[in-house]
Amino acid sequence: MTTYKLITHYHDVLIVGGGGAGLRAAAAACERDPDITVACVSKVPVTRSHTVAAQGGINAALGNRIPDDWRWHMYDTIRGSDWLGDQDAIAFMCEKAPEAIAELEHMGMPFTRDDSGQIYQRAYGGQSSDYGKGGTAYRACAVADRTGHSLLHTLYTHSMRHDVEFFIEYMALDLIFDDENICRGMLAWELETGELHCFRAHQTIIATGGFGQAYASTTASSICTGDGNAMILRAGLPLQDMEFIQFHPTGLYNSGILITEGARGEGAFLLNGDGERFMSTYAPSSMELASRDVISRSMIQEIMAGRGCGPKKDHLYLSLAHLSRDVIDSKLPSIKDIAQTFAQVDIYTQPIPVVPTVHYTMGGIPTNMQSQVVTIDSKGSERIIEGLLAIGEASCTSVHGANRLGCNGLLELIVFGKAAGEFAADSIVHGASHKVISSELLEPLITRFDDLRTARGNMRPNKIRKSLQNVMQANASIFRTNDLLFNGQKELRTLWGMMQHELHVADTSLIWNNDLIEALETDNLLRQASSAMTSAYERCESRGAHWRQDFPTRDDAGCLAHSVCFVDDHGNTRFTIRPVRLHAEDMLTRTPISFPPEERAY
Numbered sequence: 001m002t003t004y005k006l007i008t009h010y011h012d013v014l015i016v017g018g019g020g021a022g023l024r025a026a027a028a029a030c031e032r033d034p035d036i037t038v039a040c041v042s043k044v045p046v047t048r049s050h051t052v053a054a055q056g057g058i059n060a061a062l063g064n065r066i067p068d069d070w071r072w073h074m075y076d077t078i079r080g081s082d083w084l085g086d087q088d089a090i091a092f093m094c095e096k097a098p099e100a101i102a103e104l105e106h107m108g109m110p111f112t113r114d115d116s117g118q119i120y121q122r123a124y125g126g127q128s129s130d131y132g133k134g135g136t137a138y139r140a141c142a143v144a145d146r147t148g149h150s151l152l153h154t155l156y157t158h159s160m161r162h163d164v165e166f167f168i169e170y171m172a173l174d175l176i177f178d179d180e181n182i183c184r185g186m187l188a189w190e191l192e193t194g195e196l197h198c199f200r201a202h203q204t205i206i207a208t209g210g211f212g213q214a215y216a217s218t219t220a221s222s223i224c225t226g227d228g229n230a231m232i233l234r235a236g237l238p239l240q241d242m243e244f245i246q247f248h249p250t251g252l253y254n255s256g257i258l259i260t261e262g263a264r265g266e267g268a269f270l271l272n273g274d275g276e277r278f279m280s281t282y283a284p285s286s287m288e289l290a291s292r293d294v295i296s297r298s299m300i301q302e303i304m305a306g307r308g309c310g311p312k313k314d315h316l317y318l319s320l321a322h323l324s325r326d327v328i329d330s331k332l333p334s335i336k337d338i339a340q341t342f343a344q345v346d347i348y349t350q351p352i353p354v355v356p357t358v359h360y361t362m363g364g365i366p367t368n369m370q371s372q373v374v375t376i377d378s379k380g381s382e383r384i385i386e387g388l389l390a391i392g393e394a395s396c397t398s399v400h401g402a403n404r405l406g407c408n409g410l411l412e413l414i415v416f417g418k419a420a421g422e423f424a425a426d427s428i429v430h431g432a433s434h435k436v437i438s439s440e441l442l443e444p445l446i447t448r449f450d451d452l453r454t455a456r457g458n459m460r461p462n463k464i465r466k467s468l469q470n471v472m473q474a475n476a477s478i479f480r481t482n483d484l485l486f487n488g489q490k491e492l493r494t495l496w497g498m499m500q501h502e503l504h505v506a507d508t509s510l511i512w513n514n515d516l517i518e519a520l521e522t523d524n525l526l527r528q529a530s531s532a533m534t535s536a537y538e539r540c541e542s543r544g545a546h547w548r549q550d551f552p553t554r555d556d557a558g559c560l561a562h563s564v565c566f567v568d569d570h571g572n573t574r575f576t577i578r579p580v581r582l583h584a585e586d587m588l589t590r591t592p593i594s595f596p597p598e599e600r601a602y
């Protein structure tokens, strides 16, 4: 094996990932305790994290347009989650939302304003007033249709006011644990120099984002490979609710680029090949503002019934032509450009061809309310992993349950990012030394890296990655069956074999080695795909984004539980469950508040 030079860094708090969640945590940790040291590691320049691509907005019950209440937001989020979300975490997020928006505003985020100068709020899917009885709510705060871009740059600028030490273009490889299973930091590869770095920390926060790249058609950037999730699996820890993959109804036909739900929030509607607003059949009261899982399934049903659009009848139309030019120009300028550039569509007069496209991964690293990573031991008991937290799309806290509502993703980043940063800072004992880690503990991590780097089979990593994406797209899509999922597991086992025996990394260097990056990411995706496929196979009911044609109803008696799945280094999976927390309380008044499962209709 090559001998690698290892450079060691010592910090109190280490944040892996510089998207919205990571940057919010970094600033919060520094603000909570200016005397601690904080590092943030990212495989791309932080302002290129996927958060930059978010378009539509960020939810908070501000009530700027019509009266609103965080409890209504909480109810909508629970209904959207199909009762799989943990209600204490959801209550915390919704109650904190107005304050979190005010903080962003004070950091300088240039929110779109209404005529009276207040933050403008648009309608979004699944959002209602008065616990579903009072019609549409207006809850999404936005910066035109470039909210994520604005959020990420605001947070980055804000973090520059503090002493966060950034390590940019460092690829995190694996977490470092001591012999008591306490997390002591992370091993990373510096892409520019080829050196390996050992980041030591008292608290490590994973904020590495989702794994949308496990699918062939996705709105997620090519960097969204869930690297932190895979590090968890390699550490012998489980992932949770991995079968819940969100398909966004309006990905641009052919390219999968996102057309924000904000377009429907501003009044755009969906049409089938017969020119009908088909959502009246599936969600008569919410129509195009039903939740995403419901609309995506309806669209596929229209296509399967032969009512799709275009010569192949394989997509649908999103029409904005009835909206005023003023609304399009001021609220949806990027959508106008995207449609023109990538589909040659003039949205003032023509409809946009769209299909459901993978967009968000609800599953991830199981945590408790404090964002501390947890595992389930062999007796079924929950155990906290000391020194390790997870936030953002990488985590499964779980505020989205079986289906995330639009604009709750960015909210989760800033609410739990801040809370986790503060929690980590509070747990630091000033001057505490870092436990010595023996070289035997690091050796297996370096060996894995070296094995991938020196793999000389006949299959390039991008070929395996493409096959993996096709397996997931074909077998774990919007509609699932026992046979498809069984076949999917079989095909993934073949890919495990390829990864272990046929992988070929052509570039032998250590500097800017894209082939090796691709190999590392493909390995990460494969582990997560296995956990998603197994969890989908095991969940014999339909809930939220997980629709089983052979089990078309929700089964609260048998299945109201989080899926928990371990994947070993040979692709073997082990499945168990974890209870859903169905009770919460109002933080201010300490009064109990919870919403028992009910039928979900839009």
Ligand SMILES: Cc1cc2nc3c(=O)[nH]c(=O)nc-3n(C[C@H](O)[C@H](O)[C@H](O)COP(=O)(O)OP(=O)(O)OC[C@H]3O[C@@H](n4cnc5c(N)ncnc54)[C@H](O)[C@@H]3O)c2cc1C
Residues within 6 Å of the ligand: 016, 017, 018, 019, 020, 021, 022, 041, 042, 043, 044, 045, 046, 049, 050, 051, 052, 053, 054, 055, 056, 057, 058, 147, 148, 170, 171, 172, 173, 207, 208, 209, 210, 219, 220, 221, 223, 224, 226, 227, 228, 258, 359, 360, 391, 392, 393, 394, 406, 407, 408, 409, 410, 411, 413
């Ligand atoms: C196109 C699009 C539009 C969206 N629009 C909205 C919206 O309008 N409203 C909403 O609420 N949600 C939206 N979402 C969802 C939301 O944007 C994401 O869930 C959220 O931005 C994820 O943020 P994050 O901080 O968890 O991760 P990311 O922003 O994905 O950042 C991950 C970070 O981890 C780093 N990283 C990853 N792996 C490694 C590694 N191995 N080593 C080192 N660093 C690593 C990356 O460099 C990056 O800095 C949208 C998502 C997409 C894809």
